[in-house]
Amino acid sequence: MSEATYYVLASLLDERLHGYGIVKKAALLSGGAVKLTTGTLYGALDRLVGQGLVDADGEEEVEGRLRRYYRISGKGAEAVRDEATRMRRAARAVEPRSGRAAIQGGGR
């Protein structure tokens, strides 16, 4: 799962959002590290909708701008939580206390 995909799913966990709503939420969640471009966002959304991880959920027109909303599916929520678990495990491998330091200490 790419970083963009991960943050698109993560931003939809709490609420349904439209395109730019996802961009802002992803930036917020990642502390500004993930700046989704429109091209990347819709590439990810098209794929996620195709895979059934995200569903389109209504649309409205605001000041002449078409806003289509998206919400995460049960399958999508499961996928992003699995990914989070995997990354937590990966992080543990390099974090000083729990993993590597202990192993290195033990080796000496």
Added chain:
Amino acid sequence: MRLPRRYRVALLAYPAGYRVTRGPELAATLADGDDDRGRPSMREAGALAGRGLAMRLGAARSGEGLLVVAAVLILATLLSGFAWAERVYLLGGTASVWSTGGPGFWWTMALGVCAWVVLAAGPLGAAGDPRRRRIAVALTPPLFLLVFSAPGRLVIHDELGLGSILAYLEVVPHMITGNGVLTLPALTLATWVALRGLRPLSEAGRRRALAAALVVLGSIAVVRTLIRPDFPGGYADGALADLRTATFLAAAAVLVALAALVRLRPRRAPAAGRGR
């Protein structure tokens, strides 16, 4: 809903069908972002161009990039075969319109470039909507005829139009025999590559296998014309060999780069934990 011109231009790289169905939504998201930043973003424009191009090239359907490479190689063989036939049969074996000083030179170059574009348009069109695909397929045969007929006749008889197209038919058999057994399958495969846009093959594996076979065949053909100076009309033949080879390589490089874009983009950043 009529989109502001700036956003219509920004979305031009996307296939027309996608622009119609998704354009308004993408434009709205772009506009929201521009409002926040207070200015249009070059980064956004670049990402849209890359994404749209990748979609056109059929990013989701692997094997398309290979088809572009195959098309380049096949065209290279055809040009080589034509150069030989044109010299022997149209100009009496004395000169070639490929000569830099020849009056038909720029015509040939310009039409050659058209041929590159149209041949690439077969696979490119396949990723677009059906209307685009039909146009690409319909344009391919006439442009082929134009490319291979007009320059030679232009020099000799100042003929254009139907006459030059009919004259092309005289050359075809010589072209086929001239470049040995390779030109005939190359011609057949070139037609197939152009036409396959009409009805994309359903099974990805079969498509990949065919594309790979085309690349192998094209490679053999090109290498053969590249390394044998005595090969009539080949890339190593004559004073213009360098320029012809350079043109081919440059065009090939561009198309291979486009093909690489297709292969790489969807597979970028495989792990979420890797980025910062």
